[in-house]
Amino acid sequence: MKIVIVGGGAIGRLFAALLGRGGNEVVLVETQQAVVNAINQQGLGIMDFGLEDPDAVSFVPAKAVQDPVEISHCDCVLLTVKSYDTLAAVKSVAHLIREQSPVLTLQTGLGNIETIEKVIPRQAIIGGFTFMSAASLGAERVRHGGFGKTYIGELDGTISTRLTRIHRAFKESGIASTMVHRIIGRLWCKVIVYSAINPVSAILRVKNGSLVSRMEAITLMKRLIDEGKAVADASAIDLVYPDLYELLFDACKQSSDNLSSMLQDILNHKRTEIDSQNGALIRYGDQKNIALPTHQTVVQLVKLMERWGGGGQYRE
Numbered sequence: 001m002k003i004v005i006v007g008g009g010a011i012g013r014l015f016a017a018l019l020g021r022g023g024n025e026v027v028l029v030e031t032q033q034a035v036v037n038a039i040n041q042q043g044l045g046i047m048d049f050g051l052e053d054p055d056a057v058s059f060v061p062a063k064a065v066q067d068p069v070e071i072s073h074c075d076c077v078l079l080t081v082k083s084y085d086t087l088a089a090v091k092s093v094a095h096l097i098r099e100q101s102p103v104l105t106l107q108t109g110l111g112n113i114e115t116i117e118k119v120i121p122r123q124a125i126i127g128g129f130t131f132m133s134a135a136s137l138g139a140e141r142v143r144h145g146g147f148g149k150t151y152i153g154e155l156d157g158t159i160s161t162r163l164t165r166i167h168r169a170f171k172e173s174g175i176a177s178t179m180v181h182r183i184i185g186r187l188w189c190k191v192i193v194y195s196a197i198n199p200v201s202a203i204l205r206v207k208n209g210s211l212v213s214r215m216e217a218i219t220l221m222k223r224l225i226d227e228g229k230a231v232a233d234a235s236a237i238d239l240v241y242p243d244l245y246e247l248l249f250d251a252c253k254q255s256s257d258n259l260s261s262m263l264q265d266i267l268n269h270k271r272t273e274i275d276s277q278n279g280a281l282i283r284y285g286d287q288k289n290i291a292l293p294t295h296q297t298v299v300q301l302v303k304l305m306e307r308w309g310g311g312g313q314y315r316e
Contacts, residue, residue: 001024001025001075001076001165001166001169002024002025002027002073002074002075002076003019003024003025003026003027003074003075003076003077003078003169004026004027004028004029004068004071004074004076004077004078004093004096005019005026005027005028005029005077005078005080006029006068006077006078006079006080006081006089006092006093007029007030007079007080007081007082007085007089008028008029008030008031008032008035008036008039008064009080009081009082009136010134010135010136010142010143010261010264011080011106011130011132011134012028012030012078012080012081013028013044013046013134013136013140013141013142014046014132014134014142014144015078015080015106015175016028016044016060016062017044017045017046017060017062017142018046018173018174018175019169019170019173019175020044020060020061020062021046021060021173021174022169022172022173022174023172023173024169024173026062026063027062027063027064027065027071027074028044028062028063028064028065029064029065029066029068029071029089029092029093030064030065030066031066032066032139033066034139035064035139035140036064036065036066037139038138038139038140039062039063039064039139039140040063040064041140042059042140043059043060043061043062043140044059044060044062044140044141044142045057045058045059045060045137045138045140045141045142046058046059046060046141046142046143046144047137047141047142047143047144048144049144049145049146049147057137057141067092068092068093068096069095071093071096073096073101074096074101075101075165076101076102076103076104076162076166076169077093077096077097077101077102077103077104078103078104078106079103079104079105079106079107079112079116080106080107081107082107082271082273083107083108083109083111083112083115083273083275083276084271084273084275084276086105086107086112086115086116087115087118087119090103090115090116090118090119090120091119094119094120097120097124098124099121099123099124099162100162102124102125102126102162103116103120103124103125103126104126104127104128104152104166105125105126105127105128106128106129106130106150107129107276108129108190108191108194108261108273108276108277109191109273109276109277109280110187110188110191110276110277110280110281110284111276111280112276113125113127113155122155125155126152126153126154126155126162126163126166127152127153127154127155127183127184127187128150128151128152128153128183129150129151129186129187129190130148130149130150130151131146131148131149131150131190131251131254131255132144132145132146132147132148132150132175133145133146133148133255133258135258135259135264145255145257145258146254146255146258147176148176148254148255149176149177149178150170150175150176150177150178151177151178151180151183151186152166152167152170152177152178152179152180152183153179153180153181153182153183153186154183155183155184157181157182157183158181159179159181163179164179167179180240182238182240184237184238185237185238185239185240186240186241188232188237188239189239189240189241189244189247191228191277191280191281192225192228192229192232192239192244192281193225193244193247193248193251194251194260194277195224195228195277195278195281195295196220196221196222196224196225196228196248197211197221197248197251197252197260198260198261198262198263198272198273198274198277199224199262199274199277199278199298199299199301199302200217200220200221200224200298201259201260201262201263202260202262202263202265202266202272202302202305203298203301203302203305204217204315205263205266205267205312205313205314205315206263206314206315207256207257207258207259207314208251208252208255208256208257208258208259208260209252209253209255209256209257210315211252212248212249212252212253220294221248222245222248223294224278224294224295224298225244225245225248227281227285227290227292227293227294227295228281228292228295229244230285230290231281231284231285231288231290231292234285234288234290235284235287235288259314261273262274262302263314266302266305266306266309266310267310267311267312267313267314268310268311269310269311270310271306272302272306274298274299274302274303275299278292278295278298278299278302279299281295282295282296282299
């Protein structure tokens with residue numbers, strides 16, 4: 001398949017490297033010219049999961065562009081940009097997206113599908129999310145942080161030919177892909193759980209596994225989950241996982257040695273996605289007259305950290 005990946009951050013690079021190594025033609029769209037130049041000159045470097053030696057990087061041939069107008073066609077567009085860049089990103093590749101060359105969003109947070117719909121017909125959109133983790137290394141490399149499942153699904157719940165084709169390309173590239181009927185409900189489950197993990201890990205500056213080693217952190221995360229679930233129930237969202245606490249513990253343990261994406265953003269002086277995670281749950285709560293005081297507090301804290309508390313180190 002010819003796959004265009006919009007967003008050259010850690011997850012975008014990881015999918016590009018794995019799909020390229022799996023024999024697909026991959027074009028990465030990235031706004032930073034230095035990253036584009038490095039990838040075009042050297043390829044995409046991937047440090048496979050479990051390796052720590054910075055020299056243990058294998059390079060995969062890949063093409064990168066800054067302006068997607070250079071691309072005439074593709075079989076699928078993967079959207080891996082931050083939620084606040086969704087609208088601009090979709091507009092830049094709208095000429096590539098059709099029902100048979102759909103856009104698959106693998107973004108974190110709520111509201112991305114609705115934003116994409118402002119530009120692209122709903123029938124050309126596939127929903128998805130991933131539990132894989134990664135960290136950028138320099139301009140053209142990525143560290144594979146962990147094997148997690150990637151869920152993809154048609155918004156109408158069908159298992160279509162195009163969905164199956166993407167699923168097959170993922171599987172053949174070593175990506176643990178699962179096609180599902182209820183992608184929206186699963187996405188809400190992930191957002192609710194990670195709206196507990198991400199801000200708490202960022203505020204405390206600890207790896208994900210450390211969050212379940214202290215009862216105070218567990219209690220705080222459970223409170224965030226309870227508030228998020230109340231909004232989902234009031235919004236008639238079909239939550240697929242019956243026990244979100246169990247999902248929380250599993251997520252922390254499976255990514256125990258990883259820094260959450262929100263903590264990585266804080267350490268790197270970058271804007272976080274707090275607005276599309278906790279902020280989105282607050283907005284849905286407002287629609288149902290449900291208060292989310294714990295979410296409101298962590299949003300305020302993370303925004304203060306964006307302004308004044310960036311950089312530094314995390315705690316072991």
